[in-house]
Amino acid sequence: MKLIILDRDGVINHDSDAFIKSPEEWVPVSGSLQAIARLNQAGYTVVVATNQSGVGRRLFDMTTLNAIHQKMHQLAQQAGATIDAVFYCPHMADDNCDCRKPRAGMFHEIARRYDVSLKGVPTVGDSLRDLQAGFVAGCRPYLVQTGKGKKTLEKGGLPPGTGVFADLASVVDHLLEHNNSLSGE
Template sequence: MSSSDKSNKNKLIILDRDGVINLDSDNYIKSMDEWIPIESSLKAIAQLNRAGFKVAIATNQSGISRGYFDSMTLTMIHKKMEMELAKVGAHIDALEYCPDHPDNAGQDRKPNPGMAIKLLELFEAKPEETWFVGDNISDLQCAENAGCKPALVKTGKGVRTLEKLPADHSYPVFENLNEFVEDLLK
């Protein structure tokens, strides 16, 4: 396989979870019941899957280090997400999460690039060809720190994030993940 064939094979999109794939909460998503999908996001992931993209998640989950939920609960939340995605013919190819508290952040906690770099390496994807879609400034900064292309969605904390950005920012902004995918695939 030539290197150009390989680069086409390894198209990767990295997504934040809360606020991009599911409704977010300032009080954290602490249980399966609190994980509520954004239906258009599930369908957008299915479109990415069908278009040949690998879809991965990089999500900060400091609720673990804060004692709000444990890793087993997080696993069950992700199982629910997988089941909801499967209902629309979608799947996630890889998921990285960071349980670090912001006061004791390691290289994986966004805006640090650790999770994104792991995903790029896993799929042998080129950062400059990889979009990282999020709703928070830490997502945009993580994308930049990993050499990826950042995109902001207005779902979740996106509108608040947009209000905090300088007027002359250069981030592409989309109403939601579905609008990002439609723009990407046209």
């Protein structure tokens, strides 16, 4: 199984310091849904792992989060893309849970659910905590410079071997080119 794990806010959709609190506020980053479609066409299972502390902060409820994800799935389908699963942490940082990134709980749950090792599985994020969670779980981290990515890059301290790209479409270009060269195409 070819698996990829994507953060949501700042990678697939535009991020907001005030949180994405409604389906209307969920706007895809240009080219992100088409990039997911290309991953699907190349045989990838696409999974999202996202911190959603707005639920814990009571900025929005689970019904609203589900509506936001429904919009994401609908727009993805319109672009010919499928997001196979969405894993989320609704907790605030103070809750000290295992699922909130930078902890790797969501990644371990993905590995259990799909019965796979995450060793070398690409994970794409725009924040250090996205990359740290994936790295601890054995994933190959990729930083995009959309969302908080440019600030993350400026701060430094990225996990060893982190690939840095302009956006999700650029990461996908790299992965598909690399896969083709590995298979001799």
